Amino acid sequence: MVAGKGAQAASADRRLQDLGIELPAVPTPFGSYVETVKTGNLLFLSGMLPVVDHKPAYVGRLAGDLAVETGRSAAYTAALGALAAAKGHLGTLDKITRIVRLGVFIATLDESINQPKIADAASDFFKEVFGIDKLAVRSVIGVASLPLNVPIVIEVTFEIAI
Template sequence: MVIGSNAPTTCAEQRLKDLGITLPSPPTPFGAYVEAVKIGNLLFLSGMLPVIDRKPQFLGRVGGELSVEDGRKAAEIAGLSALSAIKQHLGTLDKVTGVAKLGVYIATAGDFRDHPKVADGASELLAKVFGTGMLSGRIVLGMASLPLGVPVEIELILEVAG
């Protein structure tokens, strides 16, 4: 798919309202980095965690202490944090013209195999907000651990206008 070739017919900000989604406060770094960097027409987001107001919403490993559904919800919350970071950086989600790549990193028990089901929590949120025409390439990886003990971390590369 060519980035931005299937731009949504309804704006992302209006979709948020229609879906009744309220974004959390924009995330703040837990270290020496920034949440978003724009280079040319690309916006790179740092790893987004399922954290609201600097408090992890889930702790543990998927397939261990947490279920697949817990992991999906954690991925969705990380996605909401990403949307909040995008809006803070660009001023509006309507400047997003393409989702180039989504990375989903999942802290899992050693024998866990349902990574795609967990990652869909983030992918489905992005599809609802930006439209299914903006589904992206994706990488999903299992990890031994993630920052703060959270089960999911996502990263995004977006094409943006202006």
């Protein structure tokens, strides 16, 4: 929430509440790795999948099985999981001082699709929660396949207050 001159923006946790968004359960790994690692003032997240209750909520590839809007929904679901993982590690999203990097991997067919528009669903969600001044640099990469046949995986690096 953008506040008037001299006022502070609402905290990320409060912003989620104001938006009526409840984070899902903290994601759990599908293999031999951890979801989050903190080093110094950075919190790295493993590839976040669009899962609900530890099951893929979306499967297939964009421009083939799935439409762009479905890809955007999958990106949003993965972003929710990313915030759940960060909050699970930090206890609060208010310790996040910046989103440093957002990597978006999209399973596509050879045909051209609007990959940036799909990735924007995650970026726009983070902008709503943290504000435009905390937006990340971003890479969007089309790939042939992703784990569990999901259409999208996001990787996030957060800067945190220590």
